[in-house]
Amino acid sequence: MGNDLVVPAIVAVTLLTLGIGFYGLRLARTTSDFLVASRVVSPTWNAAAIGGEYLSAASFLGVAGLILKYGVDVLWYPVGFAAGYLALLLFVAAPLRRSGAFTLPDFCELRLGSRRLRTLATVFVIFIGWLYLVPQLQGAGLTLATLAGSPYPVGALVVAVVVTANVALGGMRAITFVQAFQYWLKLTALAVPAIFLALQWQADGRPAVTPPEGPTFRTATTVVVEHRAVLTLPDGQSREVRPGDELTFAAGQPVPEVSGVTTGVTDWLLPSTAGADDRGLFATYSLILATFLGTMGLPHVLVRFYTNPDGASARRTTLVVLALVGVFYLLPTIYGVLGRIYTPQLLVSGQTDAVVVLLPEAALGAGTTGRLLAALVAAGAFAAFLSTASGLLTSVAGVISTDVLNRGSVHGFRLATVIAGGVPLILALNVAGLDVSQVVGLAFAVAASSFCPLLVLGIWWRGLTDAGAAAGILVGGGAAVMAVLLTVLGPPLTGWPATLTAQPAAWTVPLAFTVMVAVSLATRRRAPADVGRTMLRLHAPDSLRL
């Protein structure tokens, strides 16, 4: 869109990422450096790295877009994304670090001593990892297309190649530096423009976010429709629009109601559960469950915990992450809210995910300030794609190199990285129409219904057996995977079936827990003989050095 600063900013971020990666490469000497950063990363560095890795395209772009589109109800996304770290802290962080496992399959074998369960866990790690990688690459493609006008595959390709090269060459140690840097970059890239935006809003005489007549266009605007929708114009006429249609609105004209988007004032401002049917409440609780419990089951989050020196520092690291992530999530709301005033055309075009990158120029004008801030935000968005994709790739590659290729060497890890990065790239190039935030939400639901019960029961309950764990993962996780496939590939559904598949966690998580406990009780004899020793290892304070 004519901003000549965007591409240099993105190139700068990419070069910095590569530069820090190569600086780390000089320090990475052994296989241990490569895989777990030799476990000498301090809690503060590690926490910034975890935060940097966690704040993905969905957090950076998606949350603000959802808030612009749906209003208060989707605030549960950022709250849940942050609260996931609290669940991780309460139930998993310290014991998991003490277990000494590097990946989730490692944990399965350590705790339950079953090779078959290990294989099953490997399949789920790879599935969740790829499900989460595809939207990151897509987000990159769409952002570059929006801001620089490049074809969609370019952005996806750039991110995939940079990340694969960086992970393959530098391994985890380099990634720790890169990720920590990217947390601060992302925070800055949202915080600085947010201050300018708030000042601009003041200077404009604090226009109401929710004027009684609904959102209006501040300037004459031409909208190119991206998603098929039905518009209801203020005079009551309705009109169907298709991708590619161009609509022109005069300044001061109200924004038409768009099907599937919350344009009405009260719906946007107030919780929809108020007075609505039970489906809204069910979907809200399902979302809460998926995000609260899903974080602990994300492979790229767990892998990072092994870089803590001991259980107590894993706990402190998690607390710092919770604080860092919490600070970050204060910001997307500002963009979503101000987007109602300055970029209402996104409601019509359907491109709400672009609100964060388009808002600075829309509010501050195309002067130097606006263009600089837009470039800063674009750099932050790219940092989000790069860092999350790096983390996911590291963990998926780690699993592939140890469990599929059966090679623990640096060379095996590099080969695995290329495989782990190639597959989602091919997928991302072929499916352009998936909704970034929705797919990420589904990845959380799968993680919450498979690895969350495994970790929680494995750490706290002696009675868990390998058969029980496998059954729980297969039934609960399998149900969530089915819901994902139905939502992404299946026919459009309405009513309860749509709610149950789009937000499956509220039934798949209890299902996974129930099956896991019931089958474990039925196969009590299979409980590992050394469970007492494992419990001691997981829970005995580090200072005892047993």
Place this chain on the structure above:
Amino acid sequence: MVAEDPVPAPRRPEPSRAAGERHVPEPTRAAAEQRPGSSARTRVVLAEVSRPKHRAGGTRTELTQQTRVGEALIHGLVRAQLALALQLSAVVMVGLGGLPWLFAVAPSVGRMTVLGVNLPWLLLGVLSFPFLVAVGWTYVRLAERNEQDFTDLVQRPER
């Protein structure tokens, strides 16, 4: 048996270290009162642990040899930590998880405004994050205290 043992001071504060320092090999642990991110960090050394291993009594053997006493000890710790985690998640479940239900049964609460901002926006968009951090901070404090109690129990010299 439970009388205070005057000889080895149970905890001895050490000069503060800078944050971000390499992990030290000796068994140290941060004081429970430590705040994350503060640069002046007080580390506390367990006097008992610093001593040679053979002085550290038979309870340790009970633990590693998986005797009944050892099993009971670790059982107690697991139970205490789990109870703590469950209690704090109950706090979150009521504090945050209760909100959708509250907005559903009492829509007027959702319409209330504080300083011109609607209450649900303020609660979810701003206040939920410090709330989560406060719960997490409480957990780290109490969990480390549980572990300290357990360590004291195990390291107590046999009489």
